[in-house]
Amino acid sequence: MHCDDKRTLFVLKENIEKSWEELKKTKFDEIKLKEFSDALVEYFDLKKSSK
Numbered sequence: 001m002h003c004d005d006k007r008t009l010f011v012l013k014e015n016i017e018k019s020w021e022e023l024k025k026t027k028f029d030e031i032k033l034k035e036f037s038d039a040l041v042e043y044f045d046l047k048k049s050s051k
Contacts, residue, residue, distance in 0.1 A: 005050040012043040 019036040026032045 009047055015039050016043055
């Protein structure tokens with residue numbers, strides 16, 4: 001895995017963690033849930049393509 005990919009994955013992981021906290025605060029608001037879902041998909045797509 002290239003170092004740029006590792007950095008991007010790290011940033012995406014941080015975004016997921018932040019989105020999760022916001023989602024919990026909003027009692028799983030539909031819009032926040034969609035943002036969280038999109039962040040997960042982006043993270044795992046990049047992780048899969050980096051292998």
